[in-house]
Amino acid sequence: MIYADKGLSLFALMNDMSDELINESDIRGCAVIKPKRERSGRFSAFMNHPAMVAALCAVVSLGVVVAIVLAGRGGPAVLPVVGTLPTESEISSPGEESEDQTLTQDRIDPDEYISVYLELTDVFLTLESFMVWRESEGYSVDGVGFQGECNSGELVLNCNNFIVYILPNCEFQSVTVYSGSMAKIATATEPTIHQTLEGYYYVALRIKIQHDTGASCYDYVFPLSLCNAVEGLNFEVVYREETFTTAESETSQPTEPETRYEPTEQVRDYTLIPHTPTAGINDNYFLISMTATEPGKALTAAASYQLYRLNGDEEELIHNYDVELAVYEEPAGPEDYAVYETGVSLVWAKSNLEAKGDTLTPGWYRVKFGRATLDFELVDKTGQAPAVHPFAELSVPTMVYTSMSTEDMALYEQYERIYTSKDKIEKLWAFFTKLTVTEANPPENIRSGDGLGIHVTYPDGTKGRIFFWGEQHEYFYIDDGPWYQAPPEEVAALMTQIKNVMSDPT
């Protein structure tokens, strides 16, 4: 494609470069390590980076001054740092250039990528999504987080969740905090360290990972800056080195951890809002939506939630579920689906529960997510008349047909949750569809048990969706309202309406 300006056209034309060139030059999949003897140039480059200097100035100008406070432990535990991090004397003087070309030969596998995401809310500093990809060793992890909190001048780094969440065969060794000039401030063998820091600094997390052939310790070092935190930048680890390798007699294969990440006290409060306040046991699936107590705040990373059956005051744990849900952003606008903007949806299908041997009976249930709980009632809706719905008043100028199985519902919900604007959701509908509005396949071709969802436009111009569920599509909900059960003739009428629109998409 030729664009109006030469530069953009040339940029686009480069798309035809070979796979090898493209993959070879991808730096987003690489973390850089540097041999001990060649550290100085890199850190010099980093330390003297204009952004870092600007960050320091900004910190001062923001008045974020913190004092050094040591945790009440009689001083930090002193560990022998096994010569992995540079001392001040190894840092080059400002302005020195380093064009060390041997770095390229020391780079680790392209599949390995380590980064730290940073978020700062007021003085609440959260380190999230410390991701360790170790695909070259047969397993990969993501979404691992350790959280820090900086209130009133104190920074708390809590590395606990890192270990619990993903890597069953890794062991926390120590965490060390370094000043921006790489002077060691404190170190601890506990996963939590309390420190207060000025400007920018480095955190070194030492982890022992069990491989098939033995164990290795790795220092993962990453820079943190309160100023950069405001911008929510990602930080690549600047330095990682294997500190020692021990041969151990027992080997272990990575196994699926029995427990997943548990939210810590830093997890923000949630309010659980039942999407289906009175879920029917006849329903094929039910949905509980949660919103953050403060709408608009980004939620933390994945956690687990628990479903209990209530017998009076007693809780009977049914299941511990992993929340396979993405953190998502602030609402894009009032027209977006509110339940998905700031909340997390817990979705489980009846068939999935039954597959695990659970039998749902009418009664009260409780779901817990972090410190939030919701009690809801499952009722038997057999024989209940469906609610009245304004099918006859719908105008459907545009529609996308989709076909989804029960098991895919959670997937749909997950994707819908990530994207909040209407046009994006319409694209998602199209994405999942086997048919588009331009195709003539009638709705009868959908598979038994499939769900059917359609976008509709109401007479007042607002948009919504109707989602059908059940073997005969007899269950449905409109927008985010409660579930209805429609008699067959009403479903048939809507199907006819859908067919008419699909055969005449104009």
Next chain:
Amino acid sequence: MDEREATRSIIALYFARDERAIIETDRVYGKFCMGLSEGIVGNHADAEECVNDTYLKVWNTVPPKNPPSLKAYLSRIVRNLSINRYHANRAAKRNRDLEIALHELEECLPAPEEVESDLPRLLEAFLMSEEDLNRKLFMGRYWHAVSVNDLARHYGLTPNAVTKRLTRTREKLRAYLTERGYRI
């Protein structure tokens, strides 16, 4: 799992029309695609949309396409979509870093209408004759739209050193093409 294995296993899901293909694509390549798109469009929201559209395009084209490298295939699509988005948004939002990169390209490459079908081959031939680091810096800057600062940090160089190397490479490329009769 290396790139070839990842491609094979995920492509198999596309061929089976198994929607887990998208989950796996996002899991393995989502961050890469987002980074690539953000480098071009300059903001997260547009990048998110470009990546989502990329997944849709992959779903609609695989099969019958069977790319040997899914990563490279995704790269091209997300890059194309991002360029289109950048172009559309240009009046309102400028990605200064990309603008500079485009300007640099203009200075060392002939107009596309002169070499439209040959330029990628010519570039490849030139780059393959260059030393590793220079080649990767060039591709990193002008294909992956990575900033000079990020390139510097990644390769352990100062930004100044990266800029110098890119400048030298562009000068050599300009001379290379001029020798072959192209007007820059």
